[in-house]
Amino acid sequence: MVINSRLWHIRLFSFILIAALIIAVFSTGKLPEVYTAFSENIGYEKVARQLFETYNVMDNSFHFELPDSWETQESFFTGGEILYHLNFISQDKKINGFVQVWRLSGPLKQFIEESEKAATGAVEFKYFNIREIAADNKKGYLLDYSRANQEGKYNRAYEAFIEGYSNKIYRLSFFVKEKEWRKYYQILFDRIIKSIEIKK
Numbered sequence: 116m117v118i119n120s121r122l123w124h125i126r127l128f129s130f131i132l133i134a135a136l137i138i139a140v141f142s143t144g145k146l147p148e149v150y151t152a153f154s155e156n157i158g159y160e161k162v163a164r165q166l167f168e169t170y171n172v173m174d175n176s177f178h179f180e181l182p183d184s185w186e187t188q189e190s191f192f193t194g195g196e197i198l199y200h201l202n203f204i205s206q207d208k209k210i211n212g213f214v215q216v217w218r219l220s221g222p223l224k225q226f227i228e229e230s231e232k233a234a235t236g237a238v239e240f241k242y243f244n245i246r247e248i249a250a251d252n253k254k255g256y257l258l259d260y261s262r263a264n265q266e267g268k269y270n271r272a273y274e275a276f277i278e279g280y281s282n283k284i285y286r287l288s289f290f291v292k293e294k295e296w297r298k299y300y301q302i303l304f305d306r307i308i309k310s311i312e313i314k315k
Contacts (some may be wrong), residue, residue, distance in 0.1 A: 178312035
């Protein structure tokens, strides 16, 4: 009887404690923040456990990795400017984009500057950030921006442009609806960008 009484008291105390925590979360209005933090932690764990598939393309001169659960499809273009193009989409359809190799007539920095000027005048951006990066010990630029689509809703873009040999540039572009964006996506995208290996 004493054991049952103690067990009952422990259960009652646990119930009161959980109820108090729930009330505290609701009364402070922190439920969305708690849910977001919980979701982000699950996302970080997914990135850490993510398996990747290796792609060796263009006669093994270009190496990169993508999550093995992503669907991919190679496309071909005429004209000679785009030498390689691979579309991808995540399993949950929230992330899409492509990997490209371009041949440019001028330097990458000039191309980025001209692209920024052309883009900002043509579409509505919420923000547009450019910073220098390196991948495979090669100089590049990272574009991080949010712009409106035809319906007026914003899409987040995370694009890397890396200089290669013989006027080639290597582009990795990731697109996500802004409302679907998660902080851990940046870790995943950076991991993919860092997987690049470029040979002559």
